[in-house]
Amino acid sequence: MDRTDTLRRLREGPDSWDVIVVGGGATGVGIALDAASRGYEVALLEQSDFGKGTSSRSTKLVHGGVRYLQQGNVPLVMEALKERGILRNNAPHLVHDLPFVVPNYKWWEAPFYGVGMRVYDALAGEYGFGRSRNLSLEETLERIPNIEDDGLRGGVLYHDGQFDDARLLLALAVTAHEQGAALVNHAPVTGLVKDAEGFVSGVRWVDAESGDAGELRGKVVVNATGVFSDEVRHMDDPAAPPIVRPSQGIHIVLDRSFLAGDAAIMVPHTADGRVLFAIPWLDRVLVGTTDTPVEEASLEPLPLEEEVEFILEHARRYMERDPRREDVLSVFAGLRPLVAAEDARDTSEISREHTLRVSDAGLVTIAGGKWTTYRKMAEDTVDLAQAVGGLGPRECVTRELNIHGYHQHAERFGALAPYGSDAPAVKKVMGEEPGWGDPVHPRLPLTRGEVAWFARAEMARTLDDVLARRSRSLILDARAAVEAAPAVAEVLARELGRDGGWAAEEVAAFREMARGYVLE
Numbered sequence: 001m002d003r004t005d006t007l008r009r010l011r012e013g014p015d016s017w018d019v020i021v022v023g024g025g026a027t028g029v030g031i032a033l034d035a036a037s038r039g040y041e042v043a044l045l046e047q048s049d050f051g052k053g054t055s056s057r058s059t060k061l062v063h064g065g066v067r068y069l070q071q072g073n074v075p076l077v078m079e080a081l082k083e084r085g086i087l088r089n090n091a092p093h094l095v096h097d098l099p100f101v102v103p104n105y106k107w108w109e110a111p112f113y114g115v116g117m118r119v120y121d122a123l124a125g126e127y128g129f130g131r132s133r134n135l136s137l138e139e140t141l142e143r144i145p146n147i148e149d150d151g152l153r154g155g156v157l158y159h160d161g162q163f164d165d166a167r168l169l170l171a172l173a174v175t176a177h178e179q180g181a182a183l184v185n186h187a188p189v190t191g192l193v194k195d196a197e198g199f200v201s202g203v204r205w206v207d208a209e210s211g212d213a214g215e216l217r218g219k220v221v222v223n224a225t226g227v228f229s230d231e232v233r234h235m236d237d238p239a240a241p242p243i244v245r246p247s248q249g250i251h252i253v254l255d256r257s258f259l260a261g262d263a264a265i266m267v268p269h270t271a272d273g274r275v276l277f278a279i280p281w282l283d284r285v286l287v288g289t290t291d292t293p294v295e296e297a298s299l300e301p302l303p304l305e306e307e308v309e310f311i312l313e314h315a316r317r318y319m320e321r322d323p324r325r326e327d328v329l330s331v332f333a334g335l336r337p338l339v340a341a342e343d344a345r346d347t348s349e350i351s352r353e354h355t356l357r358v359s360d361a362g363l364v365t366i367a368g369g370k371w372t373t374y375r376k377m378a379e380d381t382v383d384l385a386q387a388v389g390g391l392g393p394r395e396c397v398t399r400e401l402n403i404h405g406y407h408q409h410a411e412r413f414g415a416l417a418p419y420g421s422d423a424p425a426v427k428k429v430m431g432e433e434p435g436w437g438d439p440v441h442p443r444l445p446l447t448r449g450e451v452a453w454f455a456r457a458e459m460a461r462t463l464d465d466v467l468a469r470r471s472r473s474l475i476l477d478a479r480a481a482v483e484a485a486p487a488v489a490e491v492l493a494r495e496l497g498r499d500g501g502w503a504a505e506e507v508a509a510f511r512e513m514a515r516g517y518v519l520e
Helices: 003-012 026-037 066-070 074-090 109-127 137-143 165-178 226-236 305-318 371-389 410-430 448-457 463-470 478-496 500-517
Strands: 017-022 042-045 095-104 133-135 154-163 182-184 189-194 200-206 213-223 244-255 264-267 276-281 284-288 330-339 354-358 364-368 439-441 444-447
Touching: 003 182, 003 213, 017 026, 017 200, 017 371, 026 042, 026 165, 026 371, 042 213, 066 074, 066 109, 074 095, 074 109, 074 154, 074 371, 095 109, 095 137, 109 133, 109 154, 133 137, 137 154, 154 165, 165 182, 165 463, 189 213, 189 226, 213 226, 213 371, 226 244, 226 330, 226 364, 244 305, 264 305, 276 305, 284 305, 330 364, 330 500, 354 371, 364 371, 410 448, 439 478, 444 448, 444 478, 448 463, 448 478, 463 478, 463 500, 478 500
Parallel strands: 017 042, 017 213, 042 182, 095 264, 213 364
Antiparallel strands: 095 154, 133 154, 189 200, 200 213, 244 284, 244 330, 264 276, 276 284, 354 364, 439 444
């Protein structure tokens, strides 16, 4: 993907696009991919970077949702389990099986959770990742050697999927581009265009880099902006009642030594009614999450002190080595775009099912949902958009559409495995200059050659784009990411044709933003 070429296409493209998508998260990019793969002319505009908000801040799980099974929402679990299997089939280089252990400390937990996980297996059917079973005390300690063993009786083993959310989103964006969609980041929509009859017929937008403004006309406009959905809806109708209730969840990141073994820990019920995970990921450990209602949506939500203490307290209950504040390598917050429910007592009770709305002026809004079901959400949205925009019916093809980088044995590329079939090309770039194959920091796997690749092939435009999403450096070790920023900015500036002043400004802006990821 080349941003300059995409901007040219937006300005010189069709007089009327079939589908204009506002929002470049998992839902928006999924819609662009679905619509483009059906043969429609598609444009997508993202206010910041692809996945800047919710879609890069998940628990990194492709899962059916054990919590939703507890709530009795069997249809949602079945749909998510099916989509989990489809996603692994379509992106084996980015989605893989991860064993989980539910530790048992009370006599009734083994039979209770054992039965529940067998129901989970049965609902997955042909899309299952592995069979669950009860573990003895010895088997539990073998799977998780440094779990808290005081009072431990055994555990229940089950399987779910794991992925790198931001890397998968980028692969989806490239796939959509290959299918003919025009996607551009750092291009906020500033307003909606309406025809003489008052129907939404396009968008006004700005290129955040140049300041140039423009308009796109389209047969149907889809609002896929997640926690910002109501802002776009108010561009259409200032009196529209809000439909999104944002909920914040945070994760802390620890050194891998806190969770030895090959399995993750799943605690089915915390004090706030949520599920707690401790997950091995990219040679680190992620622990989360919380569920805190927030009043306003933000691209950079900040973890609350009580959320941090909640996670640390629960981690200490289940880890043999108690994590301290100084052990936290990074802490990150994300907002869930939950659809408002009048009868829900708190956000933890709100369903993760998605909702489609069409305004009187024809604006299509997709809200709610979860990462795992992005493909089905996109399919439902494009089906509706066909009718709203009078596009004519065309069948969805994404159930069996390989995602960019598809490779069944990507693990043979070692550290470059997440790039899948792009790995040889990335490795070639890493060999272009002396030192480009070396890490930018001793505590980070990122190389200078990868930074160049991000700029050339993945539309990276800022240090944040590179260090937070193209690589996961900010999440893996926030302090190390800050220390690496000048070296990364030097390569990025060269690739983008920027000067030293631009690089210095980027470093300063990144350092300020990264403060929210460091525990003092």
